Amino acid sequence: MRSRYEGVVIAAPVTIPYVRYSTRDAHWFLGRALAALIKRAGITKDALDGLCVSSFTLFPDSAVGLTQHFGVSPRWLDHVPMGGASGIVMLRRAARAVQAGDADIVACLAGDTNHVDSFRANLANFSRFARDAVYPIGAGGPNASFALLTAYYMRQFGIAAADFGKLCVAQRDNALKFPYALFRKPLTLDEYLDARPIADPLKLFDCVMPCAGAEGFLVMREARARALGLPFARILGTIERHNAFPDDPIQIRGGWALDRDDLYAQAGVGPADMDFVQVYDDYPVISVMQLEDLGFCAKGEGADFVRRNTFTVGGSLPLNTSGGQLSAGQAGAGGGSLGLTEAVRQLTGETLGAKVDDAKLGLVSGFGMINYDRGLCGGAAVLGRA
Amino acid sequence: MTEPLQKPQPRNPVRALRRPTLPPTARSRAALRFTAAAAEGRFELQTCADCATLQYPPRAVCVNCLSHRLEWRAVSGEGELNAATTLHHANELYFRERMPMRLGAVKLDAGPVVLTHVHGDCVVPSRVRVRAHLDKSGQAALIALPPQDTENMADDPMLREMTSDPKFRKVLVTDGKSAVGQAVARALIDAGADLVWVGVAEPWKQAAGLDKLKALRQVEIVPLDVTDEKSVRDLAGVIGGKVDILINTAELHRTHKIADRGSETARAEMEVNYLGLLRLAQAFGPAMQARAAEGSVPATAWVNLLSIYALAALPSHGTFSASKAAAFALSQNLRAEMRHAGIRVVNVFPGPIDDEWNQLVPPPKLGASALAKAIVAALRHGVEDIYPGDVAQDIVTRFRESQKVLERELWDQ
Numbered sequence: 001m002r003s004r005y006e007g008v009v010i011a012a013p014v015t016i017p018y019v020r021y022s023t024r025d026a027h028w029f030l031g032r033a034l035a036a037l038i039k040r041a042g043i044t045k046d047a048l049d050g051l052c053v054s055s056f057t058l059f060p061d062s063a064v065g066l067t068q069h070f071g072v073s074p075r076w077l078d079h080v081p082m083g084g085a086s087g088i089v090m091l092r093r094a095a096r097a098v099q100a101g102d103a104d105i106v107a108c109l110a111g112d113t114n115h116v117d118s119f120r121a122n123l124a125n126f127s128r129f130a131r132d133a134v135y136p137i138g139a140g141g142p143n144a145s146f147a148l149l150t151a152y153y154m155r156q157f158g159i160a161a162a163d164f165g166k167l168c169v170a171q172r173d174n175a176l177k178f179p180y181a182l183f184r185k186p187l188t189l190d191e192y193l194d195a196r197p198i199a200d201p202l203k204l205f206d207c208v209m210p211c212a213g214a215e216g217f218l219v220m221r222e223a224r225a226r227a228l229g230l231p232f233a234r235i236l237g238t239i240e241r242h243n244a245f246p247d248d249p250i251q252i253r254g255g256w257a258l259d260r261d262d263l264y265a266q267a268g269v270g271p272a273d274m275d276f277v278q279v280y281d282d283y284p285v286i287s288v289m290q291l292e293d294l295g296f297c298a299k300g301e302g303a304d305f306v307r308r309n310t311f312t313v314g315g316s317l318p319l320n321t322s323g324g325q326l327s328a329g330q331a332g333a334g335g336g337s338l339g340l341t342e343a344v345r346q347l348t349g350e351t352l353g354a355k356v357d358d359a360k361l362g363l364v365s366g367f368g369m370i371n372y373d374r375g376l377c378g379g380a381a382v383l384g385r386a
Numbered sequence: 387m388t389e390p391l392q393k394p395q396p397r398n399p400v401r402a403l404r405r406p407t408l409p410p411t412a413r414s415r416a417a418l419r420f421t422a423a424a425a426e427g428r429f430e431l432q433t434c435a436d437c438a439t440l441q442y443p444p445r446a447v448c449v450n451c452l453s454h455r456l457e458w459r460a461v462s463g464e465g466e467l468n469a470a471t472t473l474h475h476a477n478e479l480y481f482r483e484r485m486p487m488r489l490g491a492v493k494l495d496a497g498p499v500v501l502t503h504v505h506g507d508c509v510v511p512s513r514v515r516v517r518a519h520l521d522k523s524g525q526a527a528l529i530a531l532p533p534q535d536t537e538n539m540a541d542d543p544m545l546r547e548m549t550s551d552p553k554f555r556k557v558l559v560t561d562g563k564s565a566v567g568q569a570v571a572r573a574l575i576d577a578g579a580d581l582v583w584v585g586v587a588e589p590w591k592q593a594a595g596l597d598k599l600k601a602l603r604q605v606e607i608v609p610l611d612v613t614d615e616k617s618v619r620d621l622a623g624v625i626g627g628k629v630d631i632l633i634n635t636a637e638l639h640r641t642h643k644i645a646d647r648g649s650e651t652a653r654a655e656m657e658v659n660y661l662g663l664l665r666l667a668q669a670f671g672p673a674m675q676a677r678a679a680e681g682s683v684p685a686t687a688w689v690n691l692l693s694i695y696a697l698a699a700l701p702s703h704g705t706f707s708a709s710k711a712a713a714f715a716l717s718q719n720l721r722a723e724m725r726h727a728g729i730r731v732v733n734v735f736p737g738p739i740d741d742e743w744n745q746l747v748p749p750p751k752l753g754a755s756a757l758a759k760a761i762v763a764a765l766r767h768g769v770e771d772i773y774p775g776d777v778a779q780d781i782v783t784r785f786r787e788s789q790k791v792l793e794r795e796l797w798d799q
Contacts, residue, residue, distance in 0.1 A: 119477070120477040120478070123477065124410060124412070125412075128414050128443075129443045131410075131412055131413065131414065132413050132414050132416075132417040132420075132443045132444060133417070133442065133443035133500075133501060134501055135410045135412075136409055136410050136411075136413075136521065136523075136525060136527050137409075137489060137501060137502065137503055137527050137528065138409065138473060138476055138478065138480075138481035138484075138487055138489065138503075139473075139489050139501060140410075140476070140477050140478060140481075141477065143473070143475065144471060144473055144489050147471035147473075147489075148469040148470070148471055148489070148490070148491050148501075149469075151469045151470065151471055151510070152468055152469040152491075155469075155510075155511075196474070197472075197474045198473075198474055198475045199471045199472070199473045199474065199475065200471050200472040200474075201471075202471075249466075249468050249491070249493040249499055250468050250469055250491055250499070372443060372501070373491060373499055373501055
């Protein structure tokens with residue numbers, strides 16, 4: 001049995017508002033997130049002794065360059081280039097560092113800029129496999145990869161476009177109340193189904209919209225959070241797994257399926273106990289896979305699960321309560337922390353949008369890095385109310 | 387089923403030419419080995435010398451046992467197409483101009499999953515044949531084809547991007563006096579070429595077979611002397627803006643050693659074999675590159691008739707070998723320049739051709755029509771280097787085993 005994260009908490013969720021395109025650089029968004037964090041915590045930056053960063057557009061810098069850029073001297077530093085899983089992974093790394101005493105307060109920052117042409121430029125150099133075997137055939141970016149996953153999943157398990165649409169429509173409903181969401185217009189199922197095709201079977205509202213923005217949070221001891229008067233959430237359990245099930249001819253599951261028992265054992269709770277779930281949702285098929293692999297239903301029963309539940313904030317399983325990336329936008333690596341900051345807000349009552357009634361337990365999961373034909377990084381965390 | 391390619395309409399001169407764009411060209415060094423095999427028409431995968439695992443994409447070490455002893459071996463491209471998508475949106479200009487376009491994931495029988503272009507006649511799920519072809523950028527890309535040939539299979543738009551099928555194309559064959567030039571013209575017509583210009587130097591001299599060639603409907607005899615800069619430029623001025631494929635068959639072959647006599651013969655060989663190519667490239671290259679993305683049947687390929695002795699000199703044909711080696715070097719430069727437009731430069735390295743200048747060379751010798759068929763096949767299959775004939779195959783194998791050993795073996799041949 002792995003040791004728990006006793007006495008370590010996550011606090012001070014911040015979001016630097018998303019914009020479709022920005023002339024600023026990643027350093028600007030991450031710098032603003034750091035400034036917002038210390039303001040929120042009521043500390044000076046000298047009080048931070050740990051820094052953890054995730055960003056795609058920081059090149060040629062990494063976390064180490066940011067220490068000088070921001071004028072901080074942390075005694076613990078990490079760079080987590082894991083995209084959609086980076087939020088969970090940063091939380092795990094930071095929590096253990098704090099627990100072991102290697103750092104007292106760790107600032108976790110995730111975000112990116114989005115210039116008019118930076119998305120294309122990033123795709124071209126995303127990974128060696130992408131450069132050698134994906135980008136040259138025109139599958140630049142996740143659209144084509146997720147189209148193949150979605151087509152295969154639909155054929156194998158009989159899920160319908162309208163089932164994916166139900167998730168997208170519910171998340172849009174959640175987004176209507178979230179001030180930072182880029183999509184603030186109601187979406188109907190007909191609009192979803194009639195949207196223009198992007199990569200069959202994916203249509204426009206299946207595809208996440210890249211944008212600029214940043215997310216941030218602090219990890220510290222509970223006693224420190226209390227002393228600072230900061231609301232916080234407990235870290236009950238976490239997992240991560242990379243390159244799981246490499247022999248599946250097409251990805252139909254992620255590392256969560258390997259490690260979920262470990263997650264729930266560490267947290268001492270199960271999926272049925274969750275008051276809300278924040279899944280990584282750049283495309284709806286991956287939301288369904290996470291619900292399956294994290295034990296909300298069996299593999300292949302996602303369609304039935306979607307039909308039996310409602311996913312708005314007041315629904316039977318509130319899902320992506322700030323609208324998720326599909327309605328809020330994907331601020332690059334910031335998308336991997338969107339669910340975490342929203343979960344902390346729900347559990348501390350600091351919500352910016354719609355509030356889940358009496359939320360005590362929430363599940364957050366992340367998924368990232370389509371390196372070649374599948375996403376490699378998966379992670380999840382169970383958070384609890386203080 | 388693939389729609390048959392229609393004969394292109396004449397271009398509207400008022401419309402702007404479509405400027406050539408290329409698919410992404412950057413590759414890791416390991417992946418260039420994949421391209422090297424595809425350039426010669428082979429589908430090879432990285433194979434572990436220790437545990438025999440096949441892998442894709444190319445890696446630095448074996449994905450199974452971490453051995454660094456990786457080799458490239460030809461494998462079957464057969465497999466199962468598990469999923470496909472039709473893209474309606476792309477970020478790169480090249481693909482944006484070619485929407486919609488199919489992509490898929492194939493589980494190869496050999497082991498790995500490959501992401502590929504998908505031929506329009508493939509259904510999901512089904513068996514497919516995966517091939518590695520050079521794309522417009524000159525790098526290898528994969529395409530999944532239906533399990534058996536289908537009607538009009540070669541007319542699939544993406545497959546045509548990767549090949550240079552002569553169908554409906556206008557071709558210049560630079561020397562119609564030689565048996566090889568005439569056979570190439572005939573093979574092109576058999577392959578559906580729309581028009582074949584056949585160059586003839588010194589037209590007052592009779593040449594066997596030319597009258598028969600002239601009688602063919604698709605053939606047009608044009609004056610062309612590759613040793614005369616004005617002649618080359620004049621012809622380019624008339625037809626340069628229409629040539630889709632240029633096949634340079636002009637060659638001068640004398641059988642001399644260094645000690646034989648003065649430099650006149652060697653100079654004459656260089657005038658045709660090396661400088662002739664240079665003059666053609668300067669006069670015809672720019673216009674072909676400008677038309678490399680135009681319409682349904684754009685300018686596509688440039689073929690140079692070299693010699694297997696361009697790789698390793700045959701001392702008994704010393705000055706000829708030297709002129710072909712010079713032409714080979716120039717052709718590599720031409721390839722490097724023409725890749726910016728996506729024009730494929732094909733190098734043909736035949737063994738001894740069965741003509742009067744190889745009288746004393748023992749068989750096997752390559753017949754003109756076999757060579758012509760090999761050239762047309764290279765265009766259809768989109769390969770970049772061919773070594774037609776048994777002698778060429780033998781010598782290229784020995785060349786790759788040991789250039790130094792081969793050098794000595796050729797001394798007394």
